[in-house]
Amino acid sequence: MTEHQLRIAPARTPRATVLIVPPLFEEANRTRRTLVIAMRALAEDGFAALLPDLPGQNESLVPLVDVDLARWRDAVAEVAAGIEGPVIVASVRGGALVDDQPKAAGWWRLAPVGGSSLLRTLMRARVSADREAGIDSTIEILHERARTAPLLLAGNMLSPAMIEQLAAAEARPVEPLRSIGMGADGIAGTPLWLRAEPGEDAAMAAAIAADIAAWSKTCGIN
Amino acid sequence: MTDNSPVDVKLRALLADVLGLGEARAAALTADSGLFGELPEFDSMAVATVLTEMEDRLGILIDDDEIDGEIFETYGNLLAFSQRKVTG
Numbered sequence: 001m002t003e004h005q006l007r008i009a010p011a012r013t014p015r016a017t018v019l020i021v022p023p024l025f026e027e028a029n030r031t032r033r034t035l036v037i038a039m040r041a042l043a044e045d046g047f048a049a050l051l052p053d054l055p056g057q058n059e060s061l062v063p064l065v066d067v068d069l070a071r072w073r074d075a076v077a078e079v080a081a082g083i084e085g086p087v088i089v090a091s092v093r094g095g096a097l098v099d100d101q102p103k104a105a106g107w108w109r110l111a112p113v114g115g116s117s118l119l120r121t122l123m124r125a126r127v128s129a130d131r132e133a134g135i136d137s138t139i140e141i142l143h144e145r146a147r148t149a150p151l152l153l154a155g156n157m158l159s160p161a162m163i164e165q166l167a168a169a170e171a172r173p174v175e176p177l178r179s180i181g182m183g184a185d186g187i188a189g190t191p192l193w194l195r196a197e198p199g200e201d202a203a204m205a206a207a208i209a210a211d212i213a214a215w216s217k218t219c220g221i222n
Numbered sequence: 223m224t225d226n227s228p229v230d231v232k233l234r235a236l237l238a239d240v241l242g243l244g245e246a247r248a249a250a251l252t253a254d255s256g257l258f259g260e261l262p263e264f265d266s267m268a269v270a271t272v273l274t275e276m277e278d279r280l281g282i283l284i285d286d287d288e289i290d291g292e293i294f295e296t297y298g299n300l301l302a303f304s305q306r307k308v309t310g
Contacts, residue, residue, distance in 0.1 A: 026267070117274055124270035127286060132266065138286050154267055194240045194275065196268040 003053040003060050005079065008039045014048035016086040016105065016221045018212055021076055021095035024118060025156050027193035028057060031092060033200045034192055034208075041209035047088075047216070052079045054098075065150050065157040069098055069115070069165040077101035088216045089174075093193050094118050096171040106219030107174040108212050111181050111191065115169030122153035129154075143167075178215045187211060229280065229304050236275050237297075240268055253298025258291070269294060282307040 020035060022028045032051075039049035054072050056064035080087050080102030089107045091099040096112035123139045130137030142151060146163040158166075180186045189204030238248035241263040258264050273284055284307065293303045 117278070121270045121274040124273055124286075125267045128266040128269050140286075154270075190242075191239050194271050195242050196240060196263040196265060196271070197242055199242055 003055060003062075003075070004058070005053070006036065006039070006051040007048060008036075008043045009048035010043050010046050012046070014085065015046045016088055016216055017048040017050055017083045018042050018088045018090050018216070019076075019080055019083065019102065019104075020049060020051045021089060021091035021099045022051060022054070022057075023092045023193050024054075024057070024094035024097075025122065026154065027093050027118075030193050030195050030198050032058075033198070034202075034205045035092065037200065037202055037205035038208040038212075041206055042212065045209065045213050047213065050079070050083065052076070063157070065159050065162075068159060068162040069169055070161075072098040073101050080104065086221055088212065088219065088221065090212050097169045100172040100174050104174075105221060106216060107177045108215050109171065109177065109179045110187060110208065111193075112171040112179060114171075115166035119153075119163065119166040122156065122158075125154040126152070176219055178211075178218075180211060227305070229308050230301055232279050233276075233297075233301055233304055236272065236279055240271050240275065251297045253296060253301070255297040256295065257297060257300060258294035264294070276304060276307075280304060280308055282310075 018039075020039065022035065023031055035051060039051060042049040052075070053060045055062040055075050056067040076098050080089070086105045087102060089099050089102055089104045090110070091107070091112070092110045093113045094115065096109045097115055099107065099109070120139070123142050126142060127137045127139060145151060146158075146160055148160065150157050150159050151163060182189060182191050187204060187207045189201045189207065192199055192201060192204070234248045234251060237243060237251070238245060241261060258269060273289070276282065277284055293299050
């Protein structure tokens with residue numbers, strides 16, 4: 001099944017295509033608007049910017065419980081393979097866990113996060129909701145249950161395979177890579193992916209676009 | 223109890239990031255400021271996010287069993303808990 005892709009491109013032939021691998025789960029919603037503003041800025045700078053839906057995320061018709069990190073990794077590679085011309089892979093947070101497979105001129109990662117940290121937050125939200133409902137629950141109990149059956153975590157139905165892969169997933173080495181965080185030494189702004197209520201940050205979007213454009217030059221894109 | 227210590231500063235920044243408080247509201251938090259149940263943004267997902275970020279930014283590990291409702295009742299309680307964990 002083909003997933004939707006949001007593509008914002010300049011009128012002329014793009015210098016390269018920036019393939020954006022979005023954060024995972026709720027973090028994708030919290031960052032989408034700012035990422036799309038960054039995509040517009042990239043297009044003004046002569047890049048095509050492509051934001052695909054991962055299967056089971058956003059507008060995808062695939063049930064989330066049917067996918068895992070391996071499938072997302074393949075999906076990202078397949079999207080990249082369909083792109084004409086040079087590709088810069090730009091991943092955000094958990095997107096960095098599935099961004100290593102494409103052939104690309106370079107990689108750019110914003111605040112990459114380990115899968116175990118994402119999983120821990122999801123598990124905690126479930127424990128907290130269970131306890132509010134008067135159900136005895138711990139992360140250990142949930143891990144045990146997840147060995148044999150899908151688990152609903154903060155609205156995400158995750159398969160045993162997905163949970164097992166998340167627990168161990170780290171961003172894989174890629175070359176050439178620019179990995180950047182937030183704050184004084186990185187992108188100015190606030191970590192919108194943590195925000196309980198979605199926000200947007202135009203200045204942060206501009207900083208993201210400028211940093212990707214500068215890095216792509218280092219990777220040989222003119 | 224709010225003392226501009228490194229833990230205090232990090233904790234305010236963290237709550238500002240997760241709850242979208244903005245610098246002014248985060249700086250105005252006092253020991254008595256209510257959190258869970260008082261700030262509408264502070265739902266169970268936000269609690270989970272705050273705990274994981276506390277671990278990352280304060281370099282601590284938090285066990286489920288250490289968490290009770292009281293910790294998130296006020297900013298002062300959350301700060302006291304964090305100070306205890308950091309000094310271990």
